[in-house]
Amino acid sequence: MTTTVVVPLLLLGAALALLPPAGALRRIRTRTASRSVRATGAAGRRPVAVAAIAALATVLIVVSGSVAVVVAALLVGATAHGRIARARADRERIAQVAAVQAGLDTLAAELTVGAHPAAACAAAADECAPPVAEVFRTAAARARLGGSAAQGFRGARGPAAEAFERIAAVWLVADRHGLALAELLQAVRADLQGRARFRRRTEAGLAGARATAAVLAGLPVVGVGLGQLMGASPWRVLLGGGVGGVLLVVGSALACAGLFWTDRITRRVVS
Known part of the structure; x- marks a missing residue:
């Protein structure tokens, strides 16, 4: 058997070996459910993603007969997956921080009218969606048992962990020094709102730079397409292996590195 046949068979076998049964996925989700919803989804999807990547690599090698095509496709796919995952995580964090702000409104209002901290946290939990509501319910249980809700x-874990850390900090200060807890919680909410407004303005200002980076990363593809229309047959060179395969991998790596570096710079500004 030639290498062109052996390598795809090995990759296909690895894909089948890495694909977990349904029972294993259920056990993974059950054991990680208490940590965070996001971690549960990632743990459940990771083995399936690895198996899908191995199967896709098998198909690409069989179709193209070139390992360079697989390497370039994996580089592009990993970059696209990372950018999509970061965008999804940002949306989730924004949604959870907004839920924390809504919970803080209810929590501060309940404490202002003299409600017990446990009842106030429980009322705030009713105004939020999971997993933010679970954190408020945990704090309510702590206060109900005689401990500190802080x-x-x-x-708390997850995208809104930093916001909950601020709540815990001011709660401990109020317990230690006898300060008005409702006013401190309102200050935390105002701080979260200010940070959210700053982030939105910064994201809007960086939209042009990110769009420019995406356009520049796609220009080589447009150039190759124009060369193909002109009859230069660049695809045959790039997909034919040898020097063309090396150029395909290097070009894909440079384009992905440019996107990664742009995202790193812009995210550092936002954070």
Whole structure:
């Protein structure tokens, strides 16, 4: 058997070996459910994603007969997957921080009228969606058992963990020094709103730079397409292996590196 046949068979076998059964996926989701919803989804999808990548690599090698095509496709796919995952994580963080702000409104209002911290946290949980509501319920349980609700907020995980850490910090300050907790919570909410407004303005200002980076990364593809229309047959050179395969991998790596570096710079400005 030639290498062109052996390598696809090995990759296909790896794909089948890495694909977990349904029972295993259920156990993964059950064990990680208490940590965070996001972590649960990532743990459940990771083995399937690895198996899908191995199967796709098998198909590409069989169709093209070139390992360079597979390497270039994996580079582009990994870059696209990373950018989509980061965008999804940003949307999730924004939604959860907004839910925390809504919960803080209810929490501060309940404490202002003299409600017990446990009842106030429970009322705030009713105004939020999971997993933010679960954190408020944990804090309510802590307060109901005689402890400090700050410990419930401090143990929170996920995209809104930083916001909950701020709530825990001001709660501990109020417990230690006897300050008005409702006013401190309103200050935390105002701080979260200010940070959200700053992030939106910064994201809007960086939209042009990100669009320019995406256009520049796609220009080589447009150039190759124009060369193909002119009869220069660049695809045959790039997909034919040898020097063309090396150029395909290097070009794909440089384009992906440019996108990665642009995202790193813009995200550092936003954060």
